Amino acid sequence: MKWKRENVDKKLNLNFLEREKNFLAILFIAALLVRLCVIFMFTTGAELLDGPDQRYFNESALNILKGEGYHYKVLQPDQHTGPDGDSLSFRVPLTSIFLAGIYSVFGHSYGAVRIIQAILSALVCLVIYFITKKIMDSKSARIAGVISILYYGLIAPILFLFKEILFGFFLVVAILYLLKIDESNGRRNQIIAGITLGLSALTASFTLIFPGFILIWLFEKYRNFKKAILTFLFILIPFLLVLTPWVIRNYRIHHVFILSATEGGFGFWVGNNPWAKGCADSANLDFSKYAHLSEVEKNKAYYKEGLKYLLSAHPFRIAKLCSLKILTALYPFLPVYDFSYALIFPFWLWGMWLGIKSRKKNGLLLYIFLNLLIVVAVFEGEPRMRESFSPYMIVFAAVAVSHFFEKERLKR
Template sequence: MNRFDRFLWLLTLIGLLIRVAAVFVLNDYRAPITAEYGIVAHNLVAGKGFTGGGWLGPEQPTALNTPLYPLLLAFWLWIGVPLPFLAVELVQAALSALIVYLIGKVAAQIFNHVVGTVSAIGITVYPPLIYFCKQVSPAILTAFWVALVFYVVVFFFAQPTGGRAALLGVVWGMGLLAEPILLAAVPGVILLYWFRQAPSERWCSVWPLAGALLLAALIVLPWTVRNYVVFHRFVPLKTSFGLNFWMGNNPNATGFLYTMAGEPMPHTLPPERVAYLASLNEAERYAVLQREAWQWVIAHPDRFLELTIKRIGYLWLISPTFQITAENIVEPSYFYLLRYAIQIPLLILALIGLIIAYRHYRAALLICLWWLVAFTMPYAISVAGNTRYRLPVEPVLVMLAAVACAAALSRWRST
């Protein structure tokens, strides 16, 4: 193990201690809000399978979310430890701490070791990656898998062997069961890497990549088959996009989950429409809503564009949801103000880093930009109501900010 790796592991340990301390200080593990994830987890433990209440329908088989996080909750409920959600939050603390090492290695590989060092330090003390450890939601799990997939992709292309291709396939497949956006993010990054190679070398990586794709598909396949058997339609990962697309594109749409009057968006539907939707299975219900949303978008392209611009702002700054309604808002108001205070300087530094990377690290910049675009688009066209949605790719912003900080450090040393 070289000196840089030892330093990264030391930061990882420090990050773990900070996160574990935060879990106990924040003390939200005795009876936390678990939303739909807890419902599915309890049903799994009770032998009912992946069933839940869902939106606009009764409790029935669900694929509203991918299975990895409910399975994590169900495991700790099933083994019967006294404080199962404390165990969940401690696992999340460990996964969040591992992001320190993963991002440090990625940044060192695609930029340089100074950027890798600064990135790792930033991730170690980055408040959202500390705070969300205490929340029973997929935020930390998805952030970890996104970082791990990013790491494996980068190191596959550093040395595209069969073993690394197999690892890429397994990690990508498992990552898809945690975060479906990886379905688009990973191929884009792979293509960017592939076209960077000399034409004579590109084809050497085709078969390993094909093997990785096959492995990822095989890992996802049982879940997809289950969904087809349950819903009688092709649902590769989750059903929720149709619902979210409708909530973001209808006559009452605001860009987040509520109307401007604070009414949950599903409450705007007339009772007879709700009754009809409830008679369908989950996949059929959200497919109907998705078709209606597309019809609305085609009829109102100017309004769709306006909402899309707002949603991008809500995603990368903060949604006004907490100012409009108290429903499902479990964090104190100062939490959202602190997110502003953190996010705005981070975005400014990341923009400076982007300009520097354009001059000196153009290939790395393209990879980071694709990662950001891939995770922005689904929310830009649907809803951007929760701050946790962007957490999986906030480490990319930290890396770009680290480019700016490393450049400033270099200039200071040279004076």
């Protein structure tokens, strides 16, 4: 009787987990609990903002709350600011607006920021499940969901005032709705995809070139010029409308057209100079000769410096530098940065290979990585840059794991 009862209990438990709603509820709760535990274990209450990124986002958010508008001012002008020490458009604004919204409700609380970022990160786990299910099947989706619960690249950024969590959230939502553009609410899904893609571009400039890849993907998907263009317009127009207020604001302040931010020139020069070896290297660069220039003029000057070096460098050196940037960004053996990435790295590469073989189904996700590789090759390579793209690494790793188990099953 006891043996029968245990079997019945096991079947009930399996049936409970096999129901998608139950699995998703457990997935979200487990992911959130892991993230809340990390916050509890690794925050001491000493609210130190190390690094320029956190200081920038925090101070610019506080300036918004003070009614001063979006800007970041330092006492000593540096390579990012104008001669007066003020930076008005160095970074795209949505992370600062996000922080300002949290501060306005909960006060100047980093704990509140971390908890809300933990919720967004847990929601990303659900979206990863739906993306994997859309391009593969429920089995692969469950594997992806389980991996995402403990994946370091989705957890570590919640402790900091970085852009990665917010950017990653908007981007996965955009990808999910792009995959749903042929469903019954296709036009609505296209518009939502365009809006969320625009929001991602206002959080990090990575995705400014991604609409071009979407157009290529649509041509491959439909093999119909008119349908591809019409669908693309329903995505592109909302994308551009989301960016429009920021572009207008920049034009009113700087009297020039700035689609994203003025940080591009800095990233381009520190990644393309005689001393660069893949990651950013600014130790030997002479920024002082441009100290008198405005923020916008510095951006242009830095681009010219980087371009001047590339035009003078040997093609082999340029190819080597681009390769080093990509290798630096994707290097898996930095456990202090992302140990879980090293664990899934071979499965991700295998999954990418399987994705290339069935490109019609997985093309959009492949273009996400092509987008990342181009940005890294042009600017600089940093391991942190891959964190926002980790959901798609998890998707392909799950596809490979599922494929492996299926092959083993067929052998028996």
